[in-house]
Structures are given as structure tokens and as C-alpha cells.
Amino acid sequence: MKTRGFEVVKGYEDKGINLPVRKTKYSAAYDVEAAEDIIIPKFYPGIKPTLIPTGLKAYCMEDECYLLLNRSSGPKKGFILANSVGLIDHDYYGNESNDGHFYFAYFNCSDHDIEVKKGDVIGQVLFQKYLTGDNDNAEGMRTGGFGSTDKKEK
DSSP: OOOSEEEEOTTOTTSOOOOOBOSSTTOOSEEEEOSSOEEEOBOOTTOOOEEEEOSEEEEOOTTEEEEEEOOTTHHHHTEEETTSSEEEEGGGTTOTTTTTOOEEEEEEOSSSOEEEOTTOEEEEEEEEEOOOOTTOOOOOBOOOSTTOGGGOBO
């Protein structure tokens, strides 16, 4: 039985995507690489975050989620996660609209554009258990991908 891990999403099977790894025995999170070259333009008011594709999806247990986190060196290089922490639910895996492909959404707070190369480590994934409240009765089902939480069927 699979409990948690990573797979390459549809459309990226032949693109040399490396599955995330922990670099040391006591690392909490898995380092994730960019799936392709991309430029993150320097910040200006009104700019939208740059979505960096990973070519990956992740699976976990029903009472788990995973967090997309910046690397500790990220801010020194100008990388700021647009949403501080990305939280991805168990049911995002394999969804019909994008197969569960997760992206890192970054702003660039440096004074120049940042060039990200395929294979550069761009962030980390941390698997996490979560708790629910006593009166929780959520029954909706995910029907889409990125940003679809408010669009669940009842």
C-alpha cells in the first residue's frame, strides 16, 4: 500500500524529471527541482506571481496534506513564495484538470530578473498530518485542479 510519495505527472514522463529527495537523514522536507527553464521577473506593483512547474504530483494518506515551502536560502536569492506556504490537500492528487501537478508560485524581490534552470532546487515539500474538529461534516469532492477548493461539488 502506498502511503506518501511523488510521481511524474502526465505530459512530463519523458522530460527527465527527478523525484524529490531529502538531502540528510534528519531533513524534514524533500527538495524539489524546476521542471523547465523559466525567468522570474523582478517585482513591480501589480505583477502576478510566476508559477514554476515541477512536473510532479504527490500522494498522501487521507488525513494528510503537504506543504510547499521556500528554501532557507530563497529570500537571500530574491525568491518569496506568493502565498507564504502552499497547502495541498490529499484529493488534489490525480485530479481531472491537471493530474495533480503542483507548482511553486514565486515573486522576485531582487533588483534583477532571476533565471531558473531546469533541475535547480526551487523549494521543499513537507508532508503533514492534520486534525479535524468535532462537528466536521465535510463531504464535498474535488472536481478540479489549482485553485479549485471553492468549486467543489456538494
